[in-house]
Amino acid sequence: MRTHLCFGLDYICYPRKEWRVLALPSRCSLLQLKIDFRAKLSYKPSRIFNQNIHIMPAPKKTPIRRKVKNWTTADSSDLYGVEDWSNGYFHVSKSGDLAVSLNDSDGSQREVRLPTLMKGLAERGTGAPVLLRFRDLLRARIRELNESFAKAIADVNYQGDYRGVYPVKVNQQRQIVEEIVSFGRQYHYGLECGSKPELIAAIAHMEDPEAFLMCNGYKDDEFIDLALMAQSMGINIYLILEMPNELPAIMARAKKLGIEPNLGVRVRLAAKGSGHWSESAGDKSVFGLNPAQVIDVVDKLKDAGMLQCLKVLHYHQGSQIPNISVIREGLTEACRMYIDLVREGAPMGTLDMGGGLAVDYDGSQTNFHSSCNYSMEEYARDVVEVVGEMCTKYEIKHPTLVTESGRAISAYHSVLVFNILDVTSAPGQDSAIPQLPENPSEILKSLDETQRMLARKNIQECYNDANYYRDQLRMQFFYGQTSLRERGIGEAIYWRIMGLISRRLTEMSEIPEDLKEVSDNMVDFYYGNFSLFQSLPDSWAIDQLFPVMPIQRLSERPTQNSVIVDITCDCDGKVDKFIDREDVSNSLPLHEIEPDENYYVAIFLIGAYQETLGDIHNLLGDTNVVSVHLENGRPVYTQEEEGDSVADVLGYMKYDPKVIVSKFRQLAERAVENGLITPRQRRGAVDAYRDGLNGYTYYEL
Ligand SMILES: Cc1ncc(COP(=O)(O)O)c(C=O)c1O
Structure with a gap:
């Protein structure tokens, strides 16, 4: 049997198959090789072969410079499928914002950017989360339905x-x-x-x-x-x-x-x-x-x-x-x-x-x-x-x-917009690059090498290697052959590799099937200021999909694969299924949020069933609601309804605000008597309690 080993290269050629070096524990007498059939077969566990090796000099590696296309608003429109689901009512504007098409008072159609609406609302004191209603879209649907029937009746001469x-x-x-x-x-x-x-x-x-x-x-x-x-x-x-x-x-x-x-x-x-x-x-x-x-x-x-x-x-x-x-x-x-x-x-x-x-x-x-x-x-x-x-x-x-x-008429006209409060990165992405110990084990060295060799052309192999080494490391730890510290370093390297792979995948037009799970696992959690149970009950109850996307920075490539988590403390309170042209996606690309940025995400097509089916899980109540239409080119905000206050939702549960304020006052007084707080501090605490009762149930900036 004749093989060629190329140091520094990924493969050893072998007739009709490719052999891949996994590790070189000693100078080529015993090689740990793994068969990569590169066809449909799944990867097999590593095998140990005693081979007659012919060592070839490694050809020089030339860095591959891929041309990364500049991201455009058209790419965002495509990525989030806007033209597919929006029925022409929503577009990505040239400025990189999501816009809604509304009728102006002169009968013309105009684009209104959602971030502009949110800014206008914030200036008026209405914060996110807010449900935007567009009566024009309700009207458009009624018109479309009736005109479709009128046309069909005329076309087929229905009596x-x-x-x-x-x-x-x-x-x-x-x-x-x-x-x-x-x-x-x-x-x-x-x-x-x-x-x-x-x-x-x-x-x-x-x-x-x-x-x-x-x-x-x-x-x-x-x-x-x-x-x-x-x-x-x-x-x-x-x-x-x-x-x-x-x-x-x-x-x-x-x-x-x-x-x-x-x-x-x-x-x-x-x-x-x-x-x-x-x-x-x-x-x-x-x-x-x-x-x-x-x-x-x-x-x-x-x-x-x-x-x-x-x-x-x-x-x-x-x-x-x-x-x-x-x-x-x-x-x-x-x-x-x-x-x-x-x-x-x-x-x-x-x-x-x-x-x-x-x-x-x-x-x-x-x-x-x-x-x-x-x-x-x-x-x-x-x-x-x-x-x-x-x-x-x-x-x-x-x-x-x-x-x-029903839904065909009312779904389009409501959009929930909420701000992202916090982000936690996928495992390993927010920690420092792990340093190898002085005398690293072979597995750690191999993991480290995998990390360094990762390139677009060997992404699949690096993925398989990283998983293999990680499993081996865990096994060794289980049998007491490696320390917790080694395992910790190894897993940190592993997650870093996954992170690098996942980033590269966002740049690829087609993702190999078994790498899709990397994107699924390597997700950042974006904490949205909303409650799934209040605003999107069908997503939770029946896994219904709704279009979800950011409303700004659409001329920038979104680099973070994300899952959106709400502010209920329920592990079901998240959106982790997103629309995708070919399938259902388990993550949504979002942008890395700048410090102090008010980053808004919107959920569309929620005008049917969601509002009244929603409940007050964790006592998060109705959101603010505003209707928007255009007059003389300017957005007009009408039918503003303030979302539930804390006192409102407690009232639904039969708490009487007066009674609970009085109970709190008694507790505060006892704390004064026990010398825990001063009378002045008591006043501050009672004021804060009362303010809390009057406040919005959602996170207030
Ligand atoms: C009797 C009846 N009519 C109409 C509807 C509305 O259905 P849709 O929203 O699919 O148009 C429903 C809802 O299930 C229904 O039960």
């Missing part, structure tokens, strides 16, 4: 109308409901409610007699009475039967009030949804009537002479359906049911397909659960086409189409 409704549960804030109703008026855009409080909130906004108010959810007599009275006042309201036993209750109340109810029936489809909420439809779904129950409702209505009340077929396949073919399948089944209900003699007239219109959170345009493989226009087109073709085929009048699209 019915489209009447969207906004499901209040998606974001019940008064300001949002009012905005939607006001802007949606031109489209007769209505509302959907799923509970009594939502009904009570929604009814008050039903000024347009042509807009629908769809009532889903459990209905007690109070609910039913209110809906019937609203109907008698001319409100276009429908009671949708979710359970078989709702029918007798509604019939009884309707008889008592002398009102013929507008009824709908929610059907349980065999076609399942897809994504997180796939169980909302299908045989196991908890809502809706199965075909046998639907027929029973029809018979009961016929018997009572009330079949003319049945006007709506409703179904809901689940929220965020990423796959358009699933939508088509459900709609086809629902449409068959609709047609047969008409044939049974019910007037019908309206087909309500619930929610499900997805948001492309990760911008990948795929059927991944945080994305969708269709646009709003394609959704509208498919819906109109399927219903139109089927009804035409069965000679049934084209129904009015209703969708209860």
